[in-house]
Amino acid sequence: MSLANLMSRQSSTNSGGDAPGQKTTMFFTPPMTDREFQELRRRIFDEIGIEIREHKKHLLINRLSKRLRHLGLQTFSDYLKFIEQSPQRRQEMIELVDAVTTNKTDFFREPKHFEILERQVLPDLMSDRRRSSRTLRVWSAASSSGEEPYSLAICLAEYLARQAGWKYELLASDISETILRAAVTGIYAEEKVRPVPAPLLRKYFLKGDGRFKVKPELAQTVTFKKINLKLDFQRALSGFDVIFCRNVLIYFNRESQHEIIAKHWHVLRPGGYLFLGHSETLHGCSIPFEYIAPSVYRKPVDA
Ligand SMILES: C[S@@+](CC[C@H](N)C(=O)[O-])C[C@H]1O[C@@H](n2cnc3c(N)ncnc32)[C@H](O)[C@@H]1O
CATH class of the missing domain: 1.10.155.10 (Chemotaxis receptor methyltransferase CheR, N-terminal domain)
Structure with missing residues (x-):
C-alpha cells in the first residue's frame, strides 16, 4: 500500500494532537522599557x-x-x-x-505535501533523463525536533525501496542547537508518533518505556546540522532536488523572506522543488519559481 493511502487511513483514526500551548510564567515579571x-x-x-x-x-x-x-x-x-x-x-x-523561536512540528505535518512528494515530485525527478546521478538530495531547512526530516526519510525509504538503484541523502538543519540535540536522539512520546501509520511505526521505530525511538537504519540516513537561514548558507550548499522550508518564513519580514527564497533558488538544481508551509506563499515574489500546488514550487528545468 502506498504511503499516501496509509496516511489517509491514519488521519481518520487520529485526533491531531497539537503541541502544548505557549510558554507563560506565573512569577514576578519585570517591566521592559x-x-x-x-x-x-x-x-x-x-x-x-x-x-x-x-x-x-x-x-x-x-x-x-x-x-x-x-x-x-x-x-x-x-x-x-x-x-x-x-x-x-x-x-x-x-x-x-x-x-x-517556536518549535511546533509534527510527523507528516501537512500530509498533502507528502502525498505530492510521493505521487508527483519523486516520479518527476526520477524520470529526468538529464540526471547524472541516482541519488536524490533532500533538505529539511527548519527541521525543529526531527519529525519533518524523519517523515521525509520514511517517505523516501518507502518509495525508493520500489526503485532499483536509487538512493537518497537527507540534510536536516535548524538554528537551535537545543532542538537539534533532541532531534538527533530520535526519541518521541507516544502522542507525537500518532500521525505515523501503524505499519510504518512498527517498521521504522523501536518501542520501549512508553516512548518510540527511530531505528538506527533510518536515523543514520539523516544528517543534522546547525544552519542559520539568515546567513549565507548558499555558499556551502548546492544541488538539492527537494527543499522543505516550512513554517519558518512566517517569522521573517518580507525583505528577509525574499533573501531566504533567493538563497533556496540558488541551492536547488534546475527542476528541483521547494515546499513552504501552508500559510506561506511566493505570491508577489519576483523569483521565477513555477507554481505546482498550494505552497509547492519548482525551479524551471531550464533555469
Ligand atoms: C515552527 S518550526 C517548523 C518545523 C517544521 N519545518 C514544520 O513545519 O513542522 C520553526 C523552526 O524554525 C527554526 N528557525 C527559526 N529561525 C531560524 C533561522 N534563522 N534559521 C534556521 N532555523 C530557524 C526554529 O528553531 C524552529 O525549529
Missing part, C-alpha cells in the same frame, strides 16, 4: 533574522523573564548587559534563540 524592547528586537533580528513585532512585546517579556530569573538578574537592562559582556554570552544567545 521601550528602549530595552527596541534593543532586544535589534539583537534578535541581527542574530536570527526574526522580527519581533510590537504586539509581541508581552510574549517576549514572558519568555525572557524566565531567563532573567534563571540568571538571577533583576531587569532587562541587566539582561542586555549580560548578552553583551558576560563570558557566558555565547551560551546565552543559544538560550535566547530557544526562548524566541
Whole structure:
C-alpha cells in the first residue's frame, strides 16, 4: 500500500494532537522599557533574522523573564548587559534563540505535501533523463525536533525501496542547537508518533518505556546540522532536488523572506522543488519559481 493511502487511513483514526500551548510564567515579571524592547528586537533580528513585532512585546517579556530569573538578574537592562559582556554570552544567545523561536512540528505535518512528494515530485525527478546521478538530495531547512526530516526519510525509504538503484541523502538543519540535540536522539512520546501509520511505526521505530525511538537504519540516513537561514548558507550548499522550508518564513519580514527564497533558488538544481508551509506563499515574489500546488514550487528545468 502506498504511503499516501496509509496516511489517509491514519488521519481518520487520529485526533491531531497539537503541541502544548505557549510558554507563560506565573512569577514576578519585570517591566521592559521601550528602549530595552527596541534593543532586544535589534539583537534578535541581527542574530536570527526574526522580527519581533510590537504586539509581541508581552510574549517576549514572558519568555525572557524566565531567563532573567534563571540568571538571577533583576531587569532587562541587566539582561542586555549580560548578552553583551558576560563570558557566558555565547551560551546565552543559544538560550535566547530557544526562548524566541517556536518549535511546533509534527510527523507528516501537512500530509498533502507528502502525498505530492510521493505521487508527483519523486516520479518527476526520477524520470529526468538529464540526471547524472541516482541519488536524490533532500533538505529539511527548519527541521525543529526531527519529525519533518524523519517523515521525509520514511517517505523516501518507502518509495525508493520500489526503485532499483536509487538512493537518497537527507540534510536536516535548524538554528537551535537545543532542538537539534533532541532531534538527533530520535526519541518521541507516544502522542507525537500518532500521525505515523501503524505499519510504518512498527517498521521504522523501536518501542520501549512508553516512548518510540527511530531505528538506527533510518536515523543514520539523516544528517543534522546547525544552519542559520539568515546567513549565507548558499555558499556551502548546492544541488538539492527537494527543499522543505516550512513554517519558518512566517517569522521573517518580507525583505528577509525574499533573501531566504533567493538563497533556496540558488541551492536547488534546475527542476528541483521547494515546499513552504501552508500559510506561506511566493505570491508577489519576483523569483521565477513555477507554481505546482498550494505552497509547492519548482525551479524551471531550464533555469
Ligand atoms: C515552527 S518550526 C517548523 C518545523 C517544521 N519545518 C514544520 O513545519 O513542522 C520553526 C523552526 O524554525 C527554526 N528557525 C527559526 N529561525 C531560524 C533561522 N534563522 N534559521 C534556521 N532555523 C530557524 C526554529 O528553531 C524552529 O525549529
